[in-house]
Amino acid sequence: MTVKATRLGSIEGVDRADSMSFLAIPYAAPPTGPLRWMPPAPPASWSGTLDATKHPNRAFQAPFPPELMPKGGIPGALSEDMLYLNVHTPAADDKKRPVMVWIHGGGFTLGSANDFDPISFVEHHDVVVVCINYRLGLFGFLDLSRFGPEYAGSVSLGFQDQIAAIRWVADNIADYGGDPANITICGGSAGAGAVLSLLAAPTAKGLFHKAIAISPLEISAAAPDIITPCAAYMQMDEPVFFEHLKAMSGQELYDFQANGGIGSAACVDGTIIVKSIPEAIREQVNPVPLLVGCVLQEGNMLTAAMGDNPAIFSMIEAGLVANAGGGDAARYTAYLDKMSAGRTPADRMNQMWFDYFRAFTLRAAQGSTDGGTPAWVYTFAVPTSHEHGPTHGADVTFAFDAVGDIDEGEWRAFYQNTAENRAIAAMWSGVLVTFMRSGNPNSPALPHWPVYDAQRRSCMVLEAVPKLVDGPDSAEALAAYGLATSDA
Template identity: 30%
Template sequence: MLTNAVSTTSGPVIGAEQHGVRAFKGVPFAASRRFAKAVPPRPWTEPRRCTDYGAYAPQPGHLDHADEESCLSLNIWTPSAVDRPLPVLFWIHGGAFVTGGGADYDGTFLAAQGPAIIVTINYRLGPLGFLQLHRHGGDLNEANNLAAMDVLAALDWAHANIANFGGNPDALTLFGQSAGASMVIALATQPQARGKFCRAIAFSAPGRGITTSDHADEVADRVIAELQLESQPGAVAAMPVPQLFAAVQTVGRQLADGTEAGSLFGPVLDGAVISRDPAEAIAAGVLRDIPFWLGSCRDEMAMFLNSTPPAAMIRATERWIRTSFGDAGWEQLLACYRATTRAGEDPLEALLSDAFWHRPVADLARRQAAAGGAVWLSRFDHRPALEPFLSQGPTHGADNACLWAHVPNFVDRPILRRMGGPMTLGDIEVAARLQASVLRFIIDGIPDEASLWPKFERNAERIAIFERPFRLGRVDEGERFRVWSDLSWRVGRTGQDNKEKNAAVAG
């Protein structure tokens, strides 16, 4: 059944109503031309039918079904009977900055359970969203953190329009997973987003999710060279999308072993759109008044180790450990993980997961807590009865599968081309707990009773473990934590000694 028209700043929209939830899909929040900042969409006067997902952002596997000029749309789910302004969950999808879209996340179930307003968005991906071409002049001067500005434009749209759909614009929670979590952390700490959200959740944020300007410039230079456009770089704006993505793939292979995160793209610390390193901003207290939930999956790296060939982030993470602590430090850590392996655990995977995912997330939690902010930490240890998790364990995205499930079923993911399926009783129990915690967080600003899940605090570094049964643990104990701490202390001590020696020589 079609809904009544709802007014927006661009024009009225009509959605579809089913099972007590209204859905508005493919609502344009901005328009764009290649390598240019997004602008408001062209307004309309007649009610626009928004019952189908909008065009995907161009990405590998979907270059033939994508539309780069009209991909900036969002989707809204709202309970049919709204008697008060409802909290808003604003979802930023993941996909390594090169894949994904809002169509993979059906908010019907969460909207009804909340009750809450669920918003999922698209933003430009790969070279169209992250290629920093501003140094190449001409019309390319605007090509600077375009994907980040897309997300900010969607946030602005939601803040201006969500009340018309029954939402409370002053009760909006930024929520992202993987690359989307990097976006949340990067943008939540910037002045442009201040006052437009009140809470934040980041699941599986990569340890090094911010890209330096130098790296972004090198990627752009190499892509231009690969396309043989050094003498006329502006021609990249007219390059066929498949050819542009093929050049990026080639450059990715060239640079894979030289990047800190094993990937080409990410939000760029450019001094303008992202003017400050997010971790430093959190330590300075920028999010002191923002309740913050940070989560990860137990076996994050399993998916990347099992890819063919293994993902570049595997080599990047090992290289970072060896650079930080030396070959002896790497061997000491690996020996520790082998000696403390639980049943069925791959010690290499556990070491890499801690280095790239778990420890950086815990460090962000420490920074938020030390600055006086409220923060909760979680880990997802449940193995969903759905591939690839059934064979690989609670690897990257396992929490996502349960969060967006329409209990008692997992949902299809059309962009990822993953099928859903029936859930086990264990899946249902863990998913229900996760969904309830997320909904409570966006409504009340806490994920659970303090006695069941206390805040993460200095000298009481509690972490919630989503498994059967739900339980609490600590990240600041155990032999693995001790070895990491000892190695970090030695590196810090060596650095301080060298500073003192240099000061003495200079004096």
């Protein structure tokens, strides 16, 4: 164990092979009691030595699907008291290392700071990684603005938590061997959607300096009305229903959400996330260099998880087509119908999942470069014998140089722990670190990688041997995605 004196007080962490971890550091007060559905408040100070040797609580959530559960499970109890972060560092010294803040995925309803151990990445590349918790589901993404001005932005409390955590990092990471002037925010899936959403959050301005979005999920254009139908179902007036929700325990509130199938949605709320993400990026709300990409077969695992259920397929399709089409569902649906003619429903769903992630990737990148800030686009296509292929989430192990940590049967084993895959992971994670250090991913390990723009539309395809491809998306696909094609 290591005890470190910091500006907040003495803290005890865990010694690793060539690094150390400080777990469950509070970055905000517990959002319980009167602080439920309130913006994150400053944490209480501590006296003596803070025990940072055990994983923090996790937000209330459903169990991970068995095929996605790491061996040994995920540590941390489920609790409403979960605004903590984990710092992983080569050394808590005075060296100013690049810092990554990892925002977990899980559709804004699953996940935690404990899901992934980035220690290989930390030790191999001499960087600091901070993994953060944030409120999920009805706790973090429920629109309560009708109940008073104090609830403005309530539908973005999860984003407010992320901003508070990044602010803590900016204020304190120098105590843990990190450089507060070189912070990269990075996430996968919903976490990548959060990364791009924070580019549209004025209150996050200046807190981070680069952004990496791995298969970004696009947030909704507006908040859904959860209160009206739920209050009607409970046969309560809306203010009475709200008091009923406030009186519930955290477990009861989560059970109410889970048993009723009640959704929540991260969205453009006009208060925290001020406008559509591509528009905000184009207007340079938070202008930072951007690295963004998706996987060759995004939908294979996601579609398989739905089973052979036409009703679920139809429900998911209704929620995806507008996003894939940049707000024009009819335009994209016409393209989807043409692309999926004569194919199975699963093939159609796979096409739609890929388009969903690819379209948002390209709109974000083009918005960035149109606005004057460089962005680079990639496609992860490393071959694998896994039945799902290079699918959603399969690239995270490569991004964190963790292929050598894979045990057979783990959810990350979309790929085998082979010398070839370890070499690709070392190369690709090194590219991400090059971007973290300099704001440019170009590396001797890659062909020259131009900034993405609407004329050339360059994309780095990560295969066994990386290659640069100009204009891989057809003019028809770009039009369906809502991207200009006259100059493509």
